[in-house]
Amino acid sequence: MSTIKIGGATLNQMPLDWAGNISNIKSAIQDAISKGINILCLPELSITGYGCEDLFLSHWLPEKALSFLPEIAEECINITVAVGLPLKYGGHLYNCACVIKDQQILGFTAKEHLANEGVHYEPRWFSSWQSENDAHININDNQYVLGQPIYNIDGINLGIEICEDAWQNRRPAIDYAEQNVDVILNLSASHFAFGKKKDRENIAIPASEDFKCVYVYTNLLGNEAGRMIYDGEILIAQYGKLIAQNQRFSFENYQIVSTNVAIPRLQTVSHQDIIDEDINKSPLQNDFTSKEEEFAYASALALFDYLRKSWSKGFALSLSGGADSSACAVMVSQMIKRGVEILGIETFLSKIHREDLIKKATVSDNPVKFISSNIFTTVYQGTKNSGDATFDSAKNLAESIGATFYHWNIDDEVNSYTEKVEKALGRKLKWESDDLALQNIQARSRSPIIWMIANIEKYLLLTTSNRSEGDVGYATMDGDTSGSIAPIAAVDKHFVLQWLKWAESSLGFHGLKDVNSLTPTAELRPPEQTQTDEQDLMPYNIIVEIEKLAIKEYKSPLEVLNILKKKNLEPENLLKAHIAKFYQMWSRNQWKRERIAPAFHLDDFNVDPRTWCRFPILSGGYKLEIEEMMNE
Template sequence: MLLAAAALNQTPLDWENNLANIKNAIEKARKSKADLLLLPELSITGYGCEDLFLTEWLPEEAFEKLLEIKDWCENITVAVGLPVRFRDHVIYNTACVIQNKEIIGFTAKQFLANDGVHYEPRWFTSWPAGKETTFEKFGKTYKIGDLVYELNGVTFAFEICEDAWRGDDRPAGRHQQRGVQLILNPSASHFAMSKTDVRYHLVVDASKKYNCAYVYANLLGNESGRIVFDGEILIAQNGNLIMRNQLLSFKNVDLECGEVNFEDPLPVVEQVAPLEPVDENKEFVSAITLALFDYLRKSRSRGFVLSLSGGADSSACAVVIAEMVKRALNELGLEAFARKLNVFSAEDLQKLEFLNDFEKQQFLTGKLLTTAYQGTVNSSDDTFQSAEELAKSIGAVFYNWGIDEEVKGYTGKIEKAIGRELTWQTDDVTLQNIQARVRAPAIWMLANINNALLLATSNRSEAAVGYATMDGDTSGSISPLAGVDKAFLRQWLVWAQQNLGYEGLQYVNNLQPSAELRPAEQAQTDEKDLMPYPILNQIERLAFYERLSPMQVFERLKTEVEPEALKMYLKRFYALWSRNQWKRERYAPAFHLDDYNLDPRSWLRFPILSGGFQEELKKLG
């Protein structure tokens, strides 16, 4: 049998886009003479509809779209995902099997993801293993449940995404007992760095353990704002990998096929071959560029605006926009690139005809990225040079203006109102914050003028301790770096300079990270204000990814960090963490890129008001 699977770049409620992608995939599969096509989980509606799944109308509309899709499936078997409202009171996450324009049945998901970024039990009900029944819709009766299907003498059944992550309790074990030869897994499995290695083994190891063929299809792209899907497709049999695609594509539809022999199957391997080691630097840039490209086009914005300080975070933002242009242009070609973004004029496209590839990238980056350096008396020549040279090297528009006049204006008003002068000795935080805060209005003006997205530059390490000025450097439409830590970003910038050819990064890579908000003679640095970033990141991970208490974190780190210094760092971290939850609640939307993030709307919830770990920190002495 020729088995096909398609990764689709879907969008919640975008019926036209979603059905066009599904139709495209079906047509490609039929043209390839595929016997069966697997489409991703909830591909009709999109995975990220959230509380709209609870409405009566959304599942009904999805079913109506299913009936349209059914008629496209001539001489092919297609599995497509949608929510099914069952007997008017519960909703199931299902995969529908269509054979030659006839709906054969619906398999309902048995295990619902309820950790990290997932909240499926809020919307869906788990289906009991082994149960089968029927339901009626629009005057017809359909089978639903834990079904086994047959095609060309081959029996097949489903694991739907989370079903496969449940160890020995996964449905595959029961499928084996029922003689199933082929398992299909339609998924909406979010991207995280190095996760593909785990997913590879879930699929390929299962094909060996359960003596079957296994087909896996994931969603693709930034579907609904925060979550990125890598579009992974895997086909395996008896521990042998038959097909694995290129991840994180800019395509709308990535269809892949693999031939699987069920009469003379591949021999069971002794040991599943390991996946090649994952380079997280490459994964990060692939994921964030696709996430930004989709966010730009799906928000119908016309570009990005960035307050380019010359520091690590804003420089990383600038480079990933330039890299987004380069990668999307290389994969899609100019015509498809321009059509998908829909922001370039006919005059722009005419100019591009006479440019070489590098010049095209520079021109397009200049059309999509506008930057500004907003200096004060406390800003250094080094950061100005870093910002200017980087912008010039990637082709971004670069403006430069000072904000001292605005700072003096606000400071003078307050001094007059309270009847005293503000000084660094008594008003340190106030005098720092006003500089960051007065940068926001002008850069927002540029974003409004350009109908563009303003990029906020905070990273995860800063979010953990609230090391940011609310309504200042946190201002933005999207915060692309907030899912990764500062130490990762700093080494990634060095990697990007060496491996991606961004020589303009040489300036920032020679600087110590600093907010540059205090007078120069104070030699302000981030790590002097906080603690060394590697230690901050270790505390953060142990506290909120591994969910350890302050004392457990201390015990884990006391052999790596001098104990008295560690106690000081722990007390500072937990105090700043607890005090600044309100900031994390207000950060611009961020992408989930690592194995965890601190966004309370996606991964980590924490009370805005709390006891601040006072009792726990006392135990440290």
């Protein structure tokens, strides 16, 4: 049976990194040619990067992207390549795929359906292609087709979908199928979210059956612009069967997956012959599937890219011994382990701009711990309200992963601030009347010192707020929220607690033994008050249930009550109180969410108003709605 070789190449790009982006594109094309690939699919907007935001509104950015097409085309010797870029036509900007064959541009496919929900704002920058007819665009005195054409590649009919196009009921592939398209390429910039891999498979694999084609899906890779993570997924399917895929979350600049396929329209073979053919029975690459695995590997990639793309020298962390800061510590260690495993010591250190460590790291008995000690500094900052258990937890975890560990007491700083205020007010501050101020000053007193460490070392300061705290404002602004990046702000506390136990048993982070035995507490009140987070708030599993309905699904307090009381989570009077408390605290603390440090988007929703959930800073606070619920 005669075959062709089809492939996808994921790319780790960055907005405005013209040299890096074009280098990755060229390297991927050259590699594909060396592998004998005939048709190659690159990701959406891979020349500019997807996350250029309002720079897409400029005149020069699309023109700059277009200027690189000739040198990309020069690389396309004996290969057909689809590459993404923005393209201006008729006063509108279109999100396009350029198809190049044998160094010649064949035309441009424009995106029909623009993503405009959740973290996406594409209609702000792009116009959707709505014409049923293709147009023609003049570029450098050459005329090319623009629209949604079918390309003839040596007798093979090729169509293009661009990301969101494939997620719509009325997708371009329907029209392509009516015109006997053999291959559909999907250029995507599909942000990572837990479980989204299955959604993509449910789009790509059935499409190959429904439209009787080879379907190639190629996503972007890495933390491109700061918040969104792209997992670099590549899927190739034919006649309803997944025939090739990669392992996501690579630390490499690009990754290629390819396979041989037969095109039955051009052969004397049947549909069943294709299904039975041995070339479609090669083993598939294993990939990460559980939520715990995805969190570990997506976060490691996000931290790796954020570190190297910001040109920082490492990470600093105020390590309290509790769950949140411990999760951040494990994420950094996992990033180092994964980097060394995938890239090797020298390449990993070169990519994070720490060539100064290569010589010693390569001769170290434990290079991962050596690197950790030189790029990761942790500090336990205790007060008279801190306990030995949290100190031991922090110290043992830091030592187990090799991080530099300092510890000191901040009572002098806290007392200095407190005494000044007491002198100004003419009275002593007491826990009975000044609880919030006395708690917050401890958290805020830690911030300047750890920032000093970060500044001295040229490190990124990790802040440890989780999504549950963001929901209800259970965090001290300019205290535990203070930092450069918030790696767990998009996941709930209930998940963090579960994940830490999984990381101890499944990833081998045995230094988590102590933290996994502790009850979460802020340790800001006197020890005799036995403060715990859930006593201050409500059970974390209840917060998770409420936030899903209230924030993700926009339900009213009464609607939330009617849904949750059927689950028998707790007595109805207590459930009402918790729902009311959640909505009240949510409404009062939008100003805090506006100031959360940049956070990685990990779940299918988050509370970052700059990427997903917008809410007024000032509002009536659901007063009437809460009353209606309480009277139910």
